[in-house]
Amino acid sequence: MDEDPAATMCRVLISQNQEEVASVLVQAPSGRGKSALLREVVRQSIDEFRKNPALPLPLLCVPGPGGIEAIALKGLGRHAVLKDQIGYELRAGLYFLVFDGLTESQMDSEVLSDYLKGEYGGGSPILVSSRPNEAVRKAIRSAERCLIVEPLRLDEKSLRTFIKAYVKDDAATAREPDLPISDQILRACQARDGTYLPILVRLALKFGDESVFTVSDLYTATLNQMFQSNPSGTYTNKEVPVEEAADLCVSTYWRSQVRSIAYSAANASDKSILRQLVVAGVLVAANPRQQSVAIDPDEVRFFHDSMQSYLTARGLFRTDKRWDALFRAAGDPGFVSAQSDILTVIGSELFQMCVAVYRPREALRQQLKGHLLLWAKRHADDLTKNNVIRGLPVRILSDPMWTVEERDGPQSLLTKAVQLCTEADTQNDDANCLSSVYAEIAPIIWTLPNAQDGFDFGLS
Numbered sequence: 001m002d003e004d005p006a007a008t009m010c011r012v013l014i015s016q017n018q019e020e021v022a023s024v025l026v027q028a029p030s031g032r033g034k035s036a037l038l039r040e041v042v043r044q045s046i047d048e049f050r051k052n053p054a055l056p057l058p059l060l061c062v063p064g065p066g067g068i069e070a071i072a073l074k075g076l077g078r079h080a081v082l083k084d085q086i087g088y089e090l091r092a093g094l095y096f097l098v099f100d101g102l103t104e105s106q107m108d109s110e111v112l113s114d115y116l117k118g119e120y121g122g123g124s125p126i127l128v129s130s131r132p133n134e135a136v137r138k139a140i141r142s143a144e145r146c147l148i149v150e151p152l153r154l155d156e157k158s159l160r161t162f163i164k165a166y167v168k169d170d171a172a173t174a175r176e177p178d179l180p181i182s183d184q185i186l187r188a189c190q191a192r193d194g195t196y197l198p199i200l201v202r203l204a205l206k207f208g209d210e211s212v213f214t215v216s217d218l219y220t221a222t223l224n225q226m227f228q229s230n231p232s233g234t235y236t237n238k239e240v241p242v243e244e245a246a247d248l249c250v251s252t253y254w255r256s257q258v259r260s261i262a263y264s265a266a267n268a269s270d271k272s273i274l275r276q277l278v279v280a281g282v283l284v285a286a287n288p289r290q291q292s293v294a295i296d297p298d299e300v301r302f303f304h305d306s307m308q309s310y311l312t313a314r315g316l317f318r319t320d321k322r323w324d325a326l327f328r329a330a331g332d333p334g335f336v337s338a339q340s341d342i343l344t345v346i347g348s349e350l351f352q353m354c355v356a357v358y359r360p361r362e363a364l365r366q367q368l369k370g371h372l373l374l375w376a377k378r379h380a381d382d383l384t385k386n387n388v389i390r391g392l393p394v395r396i397l398s399d400p401m402w403t404v405e406e407r408d409g410p411q412s413l414l415t416k417a418v419q420l421c422t423e424a425d426t427q428n429d430d431a432n433c434l435s436s437v438y439a440e441i442a443p444i445i446w447t448l449p450n451a452q453d454g455f456d457f458g459l460s
Contacts, residue, residue, distance in 0.1 A: 031199035063107035246315035257334035321458035331446030347439030380411035391440025
């Protein structure tokens with residue numbers, strides 16, 4: 001895009017030229033800034049509406065039962081003067097519908113497809129964000145015209161632009177004007193390919209301190225500072241309930257794989273922790289129409305999914321079942337659908353957070369290696385050479401010791417890969433290579449009969 005991406009998206013959503021109107025999908029792994037981009041598009045569209053009230057307005061929608069028509073009507077709330085006119089309004093193009101985080105909502109993508117192919121889709125387009133998901137991508141392509149946008153990680157050039165824009169928008173996050181973030185903290189936000197994840201940079205700008213050396217340190221520092229200040233910014237001496245929050249995530253997200261948490265119906269003990277999280281800003285109302293902390297929301301969710309994944313990993317690490325949890329975190333489709341690239345190119349966000357949290361690193365490497373070698377022995381017939389190769393990072397593929405012989409089968413190839421990955425990870429004192437292969441193989445193994453035998457995931 002030659003122009004600002006948000007401006008391009010806004011233009012095709014609100015254009016009065018019907019031949020230019022298009023639905024838009026923003027799709028990328030967690031932490032790339034999908035929600036921030038959606039908010040900017042909404043802001044620009046409102047600015048344009050103020051200049052020209054004939055243009056469509058953004059309608060924030062919360063997935064729920066029924067079709068898009070019912071969801072749009074609920075989104076209008078008290079502003080739906082004539083409820084039986086919603087179909088006419090959609091057909092006339094009075095709105096464009098906004099769905100943020102579709103893959104985390106449990107909403108069937110077929111609902112989008114039916115709408116876009118139906119009588120209203122050509123009038124009121126849809127702006128939706130999601131993690132990588134082929135069903136959602138297919139649904140958005142049901143529109144007569146569509147635009148698919150993928151926010152990228154930050155390189156050295158875009159990082160400087162991002163920091164400058166973020167500090168300008170939120171002066172309270174700025175440190176020294178010439179050095180808004182230290183090299184030490186910046187390294188915690190940097191992947192092996194030299195790029196940076198926007199959510200990590202944002203957290204680092206606002207909460208990074210001298211204690212931050214790793215991704216895990218950054219999330220811990222963020223929680224500590226959020227708990228220590230009330231909404232007005234006044235410091236409090238209240239004990240930080242980080243471990244209680246972690247245990248709560250294990251009892252909710254780990255068990256149900258549902259991102260939102262019941263607030264109004266929670267028991268007294270859980271509600272005490274939930275209330276502290278809400279007041280600190282760690283939890284927000286799941287329904288964007290109910291954001292005031294003065295009213296107890298029905299459901300809440302974390303201000304960013306990655307924080308929930310981090311706390312879940314931290315809670316799992318505190319239990320005796322923590323090593324077996326690696327298999328479920330990496331293999332269960334409910335977690336695999338929430339992809340991230342916080343540490344590696346592939347893998348569920350929860351699994352990557354487990355890799356960031358679990359210590360000591362040598363024990364983590366041994367567990368990953370042990371599981372992979374077990375699968376190479378038991379399930380080689382269910383794997384292909386490509387399964388192994390796809391999971392290997394570039395540093396292993398370019399290693400002179402890595403060769404693929406015609407006589408190699410999946411078992412010998414996976415065994416060879418595990419050996420090279422273990423050597424590389426031991427040399428760098430991390431587990432990035434092993435976890436990359438693990439993230440590719442575990443979802444395949446998870447679906448096989450009896451593959452979960454002998455593992456205890458602490459769900460009983």
